[in-house]
Amino acid sequence: MSKLIIFSDRHHDGLAYSLRLLAKRLNADIYFPIGLTWWQKGFWDVAKPYSDSPDTANQYLSLDQRYHPVDGTLPLNIIKATTPTHYEIEDLAHGDSLKSITFDQFLNLDIDFIIASLPDHYATYTRLRNEYKPNAKVICQMGNHWPIDFGIVKNLMASTIPFDIPSGINAVFYHQEFDLNIFRQELPTNSKNIYSFVHYFPNTGGWKDFSEYKNSMNEFNFKSYGAGCPDGGINGVKRLANKMRESSFVWHDKKGSDGFGHVIHSAMAVGRPLIVNYEEYKNKLAGQKLIPDKTCISLDSGESKETIRQKIKKWSQPDQLTEMGMNIYNKFKECVNYKNEEENIRTFMSNLR
Numbered sequence: 001m002s003k004l005i006i007f008s009d010r011h012h013d014g015l016a017y018s019l020r021l022l023a024k025r026l027n028a029d030i031y032f033p034i035g036l037t038w039w040q041k042g043f044w045d046v047a048k049p050y051s052d053s054p055d056t057a058n059q060y061l062s063l064d065q066r067y068h069p070v071d072g073t074l075p076l077n078i079i080k081a082t083t084p085t086h087y088e089i090e091d092l093a094h095g096d097s098l099k100s101i102t103f104d105q106f107l108n109l110d111i112d113f114i115i116a117s118l119p120d121h122y123a124t125y126t127r128l129r130n131e132y133k134p135n136a137k138v139i140c141q142m143g144n145h146w147p148i149d150f151g152i153v154k155n156l157m158a159s160t161i162p163f164d165i166p167s168g169i170n171a172v173f174y175h176q177e178f179d180l181n182i183f184r185q186e187l188p189t190n191s192k193n194i195y196s197f198v199h200y201f202p203n204t205g206g207w208k209d210f211s212e213y214k215n216s217m218n219e220f221n222f223k224s225y226g227a228g229c230p231d232g233g234i235n236g237v238k239r240l241a242n243k244m245r246e247s248s249f250v251w252h253d254k255k256g257s258d259g260f261g262h263v264i265h266s267a268m269a270v271g272r273p274l275i276v277n278y279e280e281y282k283n284k285l286a287g288q289k290l291i292p293d294k295t296c297i298s299l300d301s302g303e304s305k306e307t308i309r310q311k312i313k314k315w316s317q318p319d320q321l322t323e324m325g326m327n328i329y330n331k332f333k334e335c336v337n338y339k340n341e342e343e344n345i346r347t348f349m350s351n352l353r
Contacts, residue, residue: 004028007106007136008115009125010060010076011046013093014262015117015143018176020098025342026349031109034077034087034100036061041103043128045120063087063102073227074235085109094179094237107132113349115157117141122152137352143176144259145284154353157345160259161285172348174341175285176260178269183241185271185329188248191316193221194275195247197240197263198254200228206253206277209299217309220316222251244270248321249312251275253299261286265336268295271329273321275299275312288335295328 006023010016010032023030038044039057047056059069060076068075074092077100081088085108086099101109111133116125122140129136142148142158156171165171201207201224214222223231225243234240244250250267252274258264264286267274274290278298281287292298297311315324 004112005109006030006113006115007101007109007111008032008141009044009046009118009121010098010100011118012143013091014178015141015176016098017091017094018178019115019117019141021177021179022342022345025338026346028112029099031086031099031101031106032089033103033106034061034089035063035102037103043103043124045118045124048120092235111136113137113139113352115139115141117143119146122149126152137349139349139352142259155348157348158259159285161283161288170348170351170353172344174345175265175336175338176262177338178262178266179237180269182237183244183266183269185269186245187271188245188321188325190246191248191318191321192219193223193247194249194251194312195222195243196224196229196251196253197226197234197244197267198224198229198252199226201226201253202229204253205255209305210251210253212305213309213312216305217312220312241266241270244272247272248316249273249275249297253277255280258286259284265332268328268332269336271325273297273315273324273328289328289331291327291331295324295331 004026006028008019008030020030033044036057039061046060047053050056055070058067062077065079078090079087080090080097086101086105088097089100091098114125114129114136116122126138129138139155139157140153142156142160145160150166150169154169156169158173159176162173196210225231225234227233234243244267250272252264268289274296276290276296277300278290278292278296279300281290290296292301297308297315315321
């Protein structure tokens with residue numbers, strides 16, 4: 001039996017990697033766009049939030065091996081090999097490669113499924129299907145909480161907390177998969193390291209509190225890692241996982257649209273309790289695993305900062321830290337079963353509209 005062929009977008013490396021793991025489970029090949037023709041023909045909308053900037057288009061799509069992103073991030077399009085059907089592109093974050101195709105190569109493939117993981121692509125990829133691959137099924141992947149136009153979306157694959165779906169819509173809820181051999185659980189060996197992994201954290205509302213706790217708790221080692229953060233970015237998931245295991249707590253004060261959240265779920269998988277803005281997450285997918293004073297410490301519980309400082313000190317004691325770390329890890333394992341979710345996704349795909 002020949003492999004199924006999936007085409008999808010690439011705008012978030014963790015999400016793209018999860019789709020590659022899903023494709024492997026489904027015995028499918030998955031391809032991502034490359035080449036500026038996608039943008040020029042109006043079938044690539046990743047640059048829309050950035051004023052449709054040519055720099056953003058080049059960052060994601062350029063085949064020019066001399067091009068380097070102007071923002072200093074890792075190149076996304078290092079070509080490892082070229083075949084008649086696709087390019088093998090190096091994934092510097094995950095240490096492997098992914099298959100990417102130009103617009104002309106897309107036209108020459110028998111596409112079975114098109115997965116749109118960006119809201120702007122829901123309509124764009126439906127138009128792409130209608131114009132060029134009428135036999136393909138369009139799946140709209142929802143990674144964060146955003147409005148859904150069910151006039152366009154007929155097949156929804158959501159890595160969010162379940163919510164009511166209109167009748168007649170084919171839907172499945174799941175967790176984006178990541179490599180549990182890399183993000184493996186280990187007991188903490190240091191009880192004084194409090195690390196954040198939120199990109200551009202100093203530009204967010206949570207930075208003031210983080211700085212205040214850091215300045216008032218000198219016995220702890222506070223670090224802020226990520227793009228635009230004082231302790232630098234972390235390139236590669238293996239290094240990220242090691243840094244998480246090096247921590248005693250992962251500080252995750254993030255506002256906004258997280259529906260899944262790779263950082264917060266990765267911290268759970270390695271067995272690190274969260275110091276978290278709980279009210280932001282309690283009605284989201286990560287909130288299913290967050291239990292204040294059992295798996296996490298809540299920053300927005302209404303308690304005084306002094307009370308929260310005392311909680312951090314209490315739970316940082318080796319036995320207490322091990323207890324909370326095991327609690328969050330066990331809760332993650334209770335809620336996340338990729339094999340079971342694979343079966344649910346197979347059922348969903350058998351009912352595609």
